[in-house]
Amino acid sequence: MKILLHVCCGPCSTASVERLREKGYDVVLFFPNSNIYPEGEWEKRLENARKIAELHGLELVVGEYDHSAWREFVRGLExxxxxxxxxxxxxxxxxxKTAKKARELGIENFTTTLTVSRFKNSSQIAEVGRVVGARIGVNFLEHDFKKQGGFEKSVELAKKFDLYRQNYCGCEFSLRN
Ligand code: SF4
Incomplete structure (x- = not known):
């Protein structure tokens, strides 16, 4: 079964890609992430996503970087x-963005590496994914990648592949914290 995987960064994609491939999915990677600030940081994380794509021989689709659009979307919540x-x-x-890209590419399913983070609530992510998927007409497949040691595995693989590990979530507000 084909799936478009939203990749938030290289380290988070390591264990997630392995898990999906073990389950027999035909994985295509998608890197949008206009939340990341500054743009140089987005490029660094993209570079890591490219490494993972090359390691697994997977296609990587890169979204447009438009941080202003993201700022507009979160206005009032700074x-x-x-x-x-x-x-x-x-x-x-x-x-x-991921669901729309999946529809454009004719891929019926999507999911996200965001759930590998122990700092993020996987149920909240899944709820958002289901709502967005229903709106756009693509299936959100719920995978809680942090389960069964997924987070620890992502740390181990990031070290093994010598990936850059950022110390903030992504936006300027998380950088400030
Ligand atoms: S902290 Fe992370 S998840 Fe929250 S808005 Fe910023 S980039 Fe997005």
């Missing part, structure tokens, strides 16, 4: 704490 309403909007932004 001072929210990490894990709050701004993050839900942020998930919606990237998951809607």
């Amino acid at each position: 001072n929210e704490k990490e894990g709050g309403a701004r993050c839900l909007r942020c998930f919606e932004f990237n998951l809607a």
